[in-house]
Amino acid sequence: MKHYTLVIISLMLAACGGGGEGDSATESAGTNVTQAPTTDTTPPETTPPATGVDPETMNDLTIAPEFNLSSKLELDVDVDLNIGDTRAFLNICLKGDDDKADYNQCLLRAPLVQSKLSSSLMLANSGLELVAEVWFYDTQSEPLRYYWKNDSEQPMVFTIR
Template identity: 75%
Template sequence: MKHYTLVIISLMLSACGGGGEGSTSTKAESTTVTQTPTTSTPPPETTPPETSTDPVTMVDLTIAPEFDLSSKIELSVDVDLNMGDSRAYLNICLKDDDNKADYNQCLLRAPLKQSKLTSTVMLANSALELVAEVWFYDSQNEPLRFYWQHEEGQSAVFTIR
């Protein structure tokens, strides 16, 4: 039984890596391993927060009849730059911190045909601020920028002229 214990301990030590420096001694070392039982202390008891005696339910919710419970709005995009046959490309994106378009969050990307475009885009949140950038295929370096933000009570139309 003693030999089995020594074999198991030496296997555990060799499986753990054995240590950092090698030794050239041929003398066998024995190690005594003792395990101490771990006891876990239970977490301190906390009293649950007091709850109201009259819980609020969906029955208590009052909604105006004209409110349709939808956070989506349909944005109509109407572009007419009156520039004839100039080739251009339109990006409509969320507004970035520097008042330019955030190209990672674009809602519409489309070429303009005779500098015109009519389209619709579904918005998930009416508080968004959008930037439309019109890039021309010629040598113009900066795009034309147009800004839009939804205003309550207004129709959702992004008109670019």
């Protein structure tokens, strides 16, 4: 029982901790640091004047029946270059500042088979501008570039011919 009492007293002393208010580095250097009194400079809260209009709620929201509240758009990709069995690779990426593809933001990377490809992409934003680059496996150094931007009047198809 004596041992338990000793352990409990030791724990209580250790839990209380020691130390003073200052930090030992500034006390040993002999410098005194004084703090300026802080003042609360936040302006007092004011309530807006009553206008007689109730705040809008979700119940007041009116949505057209054909709008599905989704920001995702499906884009069909249709590639047919009519160049036969020439090996090529397609990158579809967001348009960069230099009107070239931003390879850090590509949405589709795929080889062309018989210079054709049919695929679809899900886009998260309707305001995107895309660049498709067709790279040939031969010695051509510059790719063929095609551009697409969403136009609500056109079908959601990126056609590359």
